[in-house]
Amino acid sequence: MTAPILAIAGYTVKEHVRNRVFQLVYLFMAVLVAGALVVSALAQDQRLRMMMDAGLAGMELIALIGILFVTVNLVREESESRSIYLLLSRPIERWQYIVGRYLGTLSAVGAGIVLMTLVHAASLLFFGWRPDALYAAALLCAFGKIAVMGGLALFLSLATTSTPSATAFTLFLWILGHFSGEIRFLVEKSTNPFVTALGWGVGAAAPDFAFFNIRDFMDAATMPGPEWYAWLAVYTLGYTAATLFLSSWIFSQREF
Amino acid sequence: MRHPKLLALGLASLLLAAFARDAAYRSFTAPFPGHSQLIFGNDRLQDIAFLSAGFRRLAADAAWIQYLQFLGVREFGRGGYATPEELAGGVMYPGLMRRTLRIVRLDPWFRQAYLYGASIFAWSEATKSPENAIALLEEGIRYDPDYWMYKTFLAAIAYRERDQFAKMAGILEEALRNPDCPAMIKSILANFYKTEKRYADALRIWEGLIRDERAPEYHERAAGEIVRLRAALRGK
Numbered sequence: 229m230t231a232p233i234l235a236i237a238g239y240t241v242k243e244h245v246r247n248r249v250f251q252l253v254y255l256f257m258a259v260l261v262a263g264a265l266v267v268s269a270l271a272q273d274q275r276l277r278m279m280m281d282a283g284l285a286g287m288e289l290i291a292l293i294g295i296l297f298v299t300v301n302l303v304r305e306e307s308e309s310r311s312i313y314l315l316l317s318r319p320i321e322r323w324q325y326i327v328g329r330y331l332g333t334l335s336a337v338g339a340g341i342v343l344m345t346l347v348h349a350a351s352l353l354f355f356g357w358r359p360d361a362l363y364a365a366a367l368l369c370a371f372g373k374i375a376v377m378g379g380l381a382l383f384l385s386l387a388t389t390s391t392p393s394a395t396a397f398t399l400f401l402w403i404l405g406h407f408s409g410e411i412r413f414l415v416e417k418s419t420n421p422f423v424t425a426l427g428w429g430v431g432a433a434a435p436d437f438a439f440f441n442i443r444d445f446m447d448a449a450t451m452p453g454p455e456w457y458a459w460l461a462v463y464t465l466g467y468t469a470a471t472l473f474l475s476s477w478i479f480s481q482r483e484f
Numbered sequence: 485m486r487h488p489k490l491l492a493l494g495l496a497s498l499l500l501a502a503f504a505r506d507a508a509y510r511s512f513t514a515p516f517p518g519h520s521q522l523i524f525g526n527d528r529l530q531d532i533a534f535l536s537a538g539f540r541r542l543a544a545d546a547a548w549i550q551y552l553q554f555l556g557v558r559e560f561g562r563g564g565y566a567t568p569e570e571l572a573g574g575v576m577y578p579g580l581m582r583r584t585l586r587i588v589r590l591d592p593w594f595r596q597a598y599l600y601g602a603s604i605f606a607w608s609e610a611t612k613s614p615e616n617a618i619a620l621l622e623e624g625i626r627y628d629p630d631y632w633m634y635k636t637f638l639a640a641i642a643y644r645e646r647d648q649f650a651k652m653a654g655i656l657e658e659a660l661r662n663p664d665c666p667a668m669i670k671s672i673l674a675n676f677y678k679t680e681k682r683y684a685d686a687l688r689i690w691e692g693l694i695r696d697e698r699a700p701e702y703h704e705r706a707a708g709e710i711v712r713l714r715a716a717l718r719g720k
Contacts, residue, residue, distance in 0.1 A: 270549045273667070273698035274596055278545050285539045323490065373538075406538040410519060412509075432502035437538055438514070439505075444540040445514045447593040449628045452512035459508035466501030473494030480487045 232320045233328040240332020241339075244298060254294075257344050260286040261351055276355050280363075283348040284443045287341060288370045292402070295337045295374055299381035300394040302329050303479070323476035326382070330472060334378055341371060365457075366443040372464040373440040377402060379471030380435060386478040405437035435467060515627065516540070516592065523586040525579070531590065544591035551583055551597075555604070580604065581616050588623065598624035599633060600666045606641045607672045614641050633662055649676065660689070667699035674709065687713040 264282035271278040303326075306312040315325060345367060349359070380401060385394040404411075408431060415427035439460050445451075485491075524531055527550065534543030555577065584601035588594055598620055604610075605617035618641060624634045636659045643652035656673045659665050670689050677686035687710060693699055694706035 267549070270552065271545065274545070274548060275698075278549075281539075281542045281545050285537075285542045289537070403536045406536060409516075413518070428502075432498060432505075436505050439508060441538050441540065444538075444591070445516070445593070446541075447591075447595075448514065449593070449630060450512075450515070456508055456512040459504045459511060462504035463501050463508060466497050466504055470494050470497035470501060473490050473497055477487055477490035477494060480490060481485070 229324070232318075232324045233331065236315075236320070236325055236328025237332035237335060240302075240329050241336045244333060244336035247298065254290070254340050254343065257286065257290045257340075258347065260290065261344075261347055265351060276352065276357055279352060279355065280357070281443065283352070284366055284370065287344045287348065287367075288373065290344065291337050291341050291370070291374045292377060294340060295333060295378045296381050296395060296398055298336075299330075299333055299378050300385040300391050300398070302333060302382060303386060304391065322480045323472075326476045326479055327472055330378060330382055330475075334375055337374060337378070338371060341367070341374070362442070362446050362451075366446060369440040369442045369460070372460065373437055375464060376435050376437075376440075376467050376471075379468040379475070383471040383475045383478070386475050401434055402437075405435040406441075408434070408436040408438045436463070439463065517589050522589050523582055525582060525586055531586075541591050544587050544594050544597070547583075547587045547590060548594070548597060551587060554583060577604070577611055580611060581613075581620075584620060585623075588620070592623075592627035595624070595628065595631060595633070595664055596666065599637065599664065600668060602637050602641075603666055603668045603672065606637070606644065607669075614645055617641055633659060633664055649680070653677070667693060667696060667702050670699075671702060671705070678709075678713070683713050683716045687717065 261283060264279050264286065268275045268278035268282065303312070306315070316322070349357075349363075353359075377398065381394065381398045384397045384401075385391070388394045388397060411427060411431045411434075415424055415431065418424050418427060442452075519535070522531070527547070530546065531543050534540065534546065580601075584597065587597040588601075591597075602617040602620045602624075605613045605620065618638065621634045621638050621641075624631070628634070636655055640652045640655040640659070643649070643655065653673060653676060656669060660670055660673065670693055674686045674689035674693075677683070677689070690706045690709045690713065693702045694710065696702070
């Protein structure tokens with residue numbers, strides 16, 4: 229069962245590594261790190277903090293751009309070039325194809341994040357930073373966010389009729405995900421059961437990115453315990469699995 | 485409809501994710517001030533853009549840089565950092581409390597912003613509003629109750645208000661040993677020592693500041709003060 233998934237994931241990684249857009253995106257990251265070095269000098273004795281924040285945010289943004297622009301075209305390009313017929317004529321389940329393509333894309337972006345982390349950490353170490361576990365936690369959370377966004381982008385690329393609409397909806401959900409606290413507040417304050425149910429439904433369907441922004445409260449007086457991280461992992465896996473199942477279901481309805 | 489199992493599994497996974505999300509919120513919620521408590525000034529679009537992208541701490545960093553640039557404008561009216569209404573009031577640093585709150589409401593654990601802001605309000609002749617300094621430090625203590633520097637600063641401000649300068653100096657000397665202590669506090673204490681003709685103590689602080697790589701903006705002034713203080717000590 230896993231062999232076809234891994235084979236598809238493998239060729240997807242190779243495809244992305246050769247993709248010029250991908251390469252340009254990571255070159256842009258180097259520019260971003262250099263820019264962070266310059267701008268952080270304006271922050272007086274908060275230079276290290278500025279470099280940390282700009283670097284983490286930059287990496288997340290670059291990874292988001294990478295996974296978004298690659299994933300919305302992931303299946304569409306192969307459908308339009310008809311090369312998908314070759315794949316589907318093999319004894320491969322459609323869900324295996326979807327999962328393989330997704331995992332390959334995520335692996336390529338993950339490798340990019342590792343590369344960016346090395347550059348970022350090296351620049352931080354140069355300015356006297358001492359590595360700590362929260363940095364790793366912030367990176368893992370950023371990766372979790374990217375994993376969720378990748379699944380969402382794939383689902384929307386199959387559910388919508390065009391690349392621009394898939395991109396626009398995905399970006400809209402990215403922004404909505406950062407206001408999950410406000411959605412919860414409105415749901416709690418509402419006395420209308422219909423509005424409460426609707427709000428809960430929207431909150432459940434839209435991604436909740438408040439969790440993943442651990443870098444925003446890295447210096448907080450109280451930090452979450454292991455239970456919170458466990459629930460975050462369940463949320464990430466559950467939401468990503470939901471997008472992949474729904475993507476596979478939509479893909480299985482298509483006639484080729 | 486083909487493969488209804490995939491649809492069912494998809495919806496079930498979404499429900500699991502929703503359950504995990506609620507469980508995580510019950511376990512821990514980051515204690516940020518609500519968005520209604522954020523202070524949006526002239527840069528509201530900037531702050532909202534950062535918040536929409538989930539870069540709250542980076543928003544505070546950008547606000548911090550703008551804050552330092554605002555304070556660094558020596559002649560008020562230049563640099564475009566104050567609105568015409570603010571400038572008409574004839575105040576050296578118009579809207580400083582609002583600008584400081586903007587940063588700390590975005591990142592309530594930005595210690596340097598609290599300490600720096602409180603220092604200016606408590607000890608700068610241009611602002612002279614200890615009540616703002618106290619309000620700022622009390623807000624810092626609410627979010628970071630175990631950070632002793634806030635309480636140290638409160639004690640120092642209290643002694644200053646009661647003209648108990650020796651006790652104030654003692655408290656600030658203790659604060660100076662902490663790496664988080666803003667360079668501004670060191671210069672304030674050094675100036676106090678100079679006023680009290682405690683030239684050796686003042687010299688010690690300026691010599692420390694000139695060696696401090698994190699406070700290059702004080703190096704030129706420190707060099708001048710060191711020359712003057714050494715001359716004063718020789719004259720003694």
